[in-house]
Amino acid sequence: MRRWRSFPLFWLSLPLILGMALANGCDEGGANPVRPVNGFIEMTASAFEFKPDQIAMEVGEQVTLKLTSTDSLHTFIIKELGIEVEIPVGKTATVDLTGTREGTYTFYCSVPGHREKGMEGTLFVTQRPLAPTRSSGGGVYSY
């Protein structure tokens, strides 16, 4: 009988526990990079963040990044890839990421002070996963 008395307490605390877990999940939402949908990734720039700030694609994938600013002039820079575009308010700036090589690239806004306040993010370019079907013995690709 005593066991049953403590039972409701458990159920009462359950939403609390779940709620905390969910809140945590939201905080870490940025940890899951956004992937292209139909070849596009849409991103907004505002003072002082990119949304999403983590994006991912595969080598050889055709990806166009669509950038819009919600407040003032921002830029989108990836030094290693020679990408430098301005994002004026009211216009969509596009960046062609097709053919980007495997790697992890940092992008940022070059308007003075913006990067320092957090306007940066990461582009992950990964190899395509190997096809599950293997034609010959070893199971490892040889070139």
Ligand SMILES: [Cu+2]
């Ligand atoms: Cu900016």
